[in-house]
Amino acid sequence: MSDIPLGVLDLVPIASGSTAADALRNSIDLAQQTESFGYARYWFAEHHLNPGVAGTSPAVVLALTAAATSTIRLGSGAVQLGHRTALSTVEEFGLIDALHPGRFDLGLGRSGGRPPGEKATAPTTLPVIDGRAPNGLLIPPRFSFERLLGSPRVALQRRLLLLPNAESQDYAEQIDDILALLAGTYRSPEGAEAHVVPGEGADVELWILGSSGGQSAEVAGARGLRFAANYHVSPATVLEAVEGYRSFFRPSEVLDKPYVSVSADVVVAEDDTTARELATGYGLWVRSIRTAEGAIEFPTPEEARARAWSDEDRELVQDRVDTQFVGSPSRVADQLEQLQEATGADELLITTITHDHADRVRSYELLAEEWQRR
Numbered sequence: 001m002s003d004i005p006l007g008v009l010d011l012v013p014i015a016s017g018s019t020a021a022d023a024l025r026n027s028i029d030l031a032q033q034t035e036s037f038g039y040a041r042y043w044f045a046e047h048h049l050n051p052g053v054a055g056t057s058p059a060v061v062l063a064l065t066a067a068a069t070s071t072i073r074l075g076s077g078a079v080q081l082g083h084r085t086a087l088s089t090v091e092e093f094g095l096i097d098a099l100h101p102g103r104f105d106l107g108l109g110r111s112g113g114r115p116p117g118e119k120a121t122a123p124t125t126l127p128v129i130d131g132r133a134p135n136g137l138l139i140p141p142r143f144s145f146e147r148l149l150g151s152p153r154v155a156l157q158r159r160l161l162l163l164p165n166a167e168s169q170d171y172a173e174q175i176d177d178i179l180a181l182l183a184g185t186y187r188s189p190e191g192a193e194a195h196v197v198p199g200e201g202a203d204v205e206l207w208i209l210g211s212s213g214g215q216s217a218e219v220a221g222a223r224g225l226r227f228a229a230n231y232h233v234s235p236a237t238v239l240e241a242v243e244g245y246r247s248f249f250r251p252s253e254v255l256d257k258p259y260v261s262v263s264a265d266v267v268v269a270e271d272d273t274t275a276r277e278l279a280t281g282y283g284l285w286v287r288s289i290r291t292a293e294g295a296i297e298f299p300t301p302e303e304a305r306a307r308a309w310s311d312e313d314r315e316l317v318q319d320r321v322d323t324q325f326v327g328s329p330s331r332v333a334d335q336l337e338q339l340q341e342a343t344g345a346d347e348l349l350i351t352t353i354t355h356d357h358a359d360r361v362r363s364y365e366l367l368a369e370e371w372q373r374r
Contacts, residue, residue: 002372007041009351012055016297020054026357031065035072037368043077052297059092066100075105078209082168083161086177094199107207126239137342140319142236151292212237213244221245224252232265235323242343262345265324268363272327278354279326280304286317300355329370
């Protein structure tokens, strides 16, 4: 499987008992380490108002990381366009591309200040029987985000991210504006030109990130752009996301055929027992996200075991826990091969969180070694 590149998705997690500064230093170190392990990409996510996540501004962290690495591609997974303009996005990535040309992936997402709501999508035509894809990949029941989207914290985030009385631009229009600004072809309805310096002509690779076969998949496919689907956040909808993207795809100057990356949550150790121990805090961490309190500092196994769990708690996180790939290098590599086969992914994006930084680095190292042997 070494012909399927592996990348890294980093939320810049803060471990319990540590600081945001520690998390940032750890992430830069992890980028350096995974570069030496042979990973193809290193992406930073964007999240806000989370006590346990320090990745609030991908462009800023990318600039810091670019100065500390030399060959690995760096990118956003994803810039949240719901509270940004096309111009500010192109300017930010134009600035970092000016000093580190040709190394950046501009991954774009719909969230961040955007009001809740996604147009309904048709279910996948790929058969899912008893919660399994044809090759056995687990496809759990769909999780409802209504409770999360309707929470006071999410409303507060939207209010703080947006200027007073501002409304998010239509996503498809915003993508078109970004493409035009990068290409130097932007014209206002009145015919005025806009030329971004730096930014116009920036050698960035554009990606659209999406969790379903809805607008993000349609925008990516119709414009012939690369698409990143996430099994790690929404495993129930990963098949419809990649199928929707491919159904909408039209060849472009960038791509002549669809190109897909799929993410997975992974913890690898020398043996299954050790890996399960390292992953103990994952369920509690996911629970904090899905109760809308915001991602907590990632707990130690002992802290996680001390938590009293209700049936409601377990139901809240079951799909994420069941679809996390945890175990020895061979076990996890087998599961990743299954994910790649089921989705037809051209690349896989690996996100790993453990309490101890050394365990996180080792997880990526063990996986890379196993992947290269296949």
